[in-house]
Amino acid sequence: MGPNDRLRDKADDRRKKGDEARRRREHRGHGGGTADWASADGALLAKAVAAVAGMGGALRLGYTRDGGAYAVGIYGDGDPFTEYIPPSESIDEFLRGVIEDYGKE
Numbered sequence: 001m002g003p004n005d006r007l008r009d010k011a012d013d014r015r016k017k018g019d020e021a022r023r024r025r026e027h028r029g030h031g032g033g034t035a036d037w038a039s040a041d042g043a044l045l046a047k048a049v050a051a052v053a054g055m056g057g058a059l060r061l062g063y064t065r066d067g068g069a070y071a072v073g074i075y076g077d078g079d080p081f082t083e084y085i086p087p088s089e090s091i092d093e094f095l096r097g098v099i100e101d102y103g104k105e
Contacts, residue, residue, distance in 0.1 A: 035063055035070045035087040044095040051102040052076065059098075070094075077102070 033039070052059050057076020064071050070085040072094070085094050 033087050035068065035085070035091075037061060037070070037091075039091070040095065041092045044092050044099070047103075048095045048098040051099045051104075054104060055102055057102070072098075074098075 049059050052074060055076060057074065060071075060073030060075070060082075062071045062073075063069065064084060069087060070091055072083045072085065074081055074083065083094070085091055
């Protein structure tokens with residue numbers, strides 16, 4: 001097995017982990033109201049950023065174009081992707097999932 005094979009295997013493993021993480025987050029708890037980052041738990045947000053940054057990635061925080069949902073871009077876990085969290089779902093529960101999925105084990 002050459003160095004390119006090891007790099008490809010590592011990328012495949014990371015991509016599989018990201019796919020599993022996305023599937024787990026599909027079953028988030030439900031909240032209510034409107035998408036408003038000011039209502040997110042600041043400590044959870046900081047821990048989520050630290051968890052993703054700790055594996056060499058980054059988070060992008062925003063709203064959908066119509067402002068109706070949270071938009072969280074995740075970089076450094078294979079191809080960049082965006083998670084959309086409607087305000088009927090708990091943003092804090094989503095952040096807990098990010099911490100669990102990307103935090104150091």
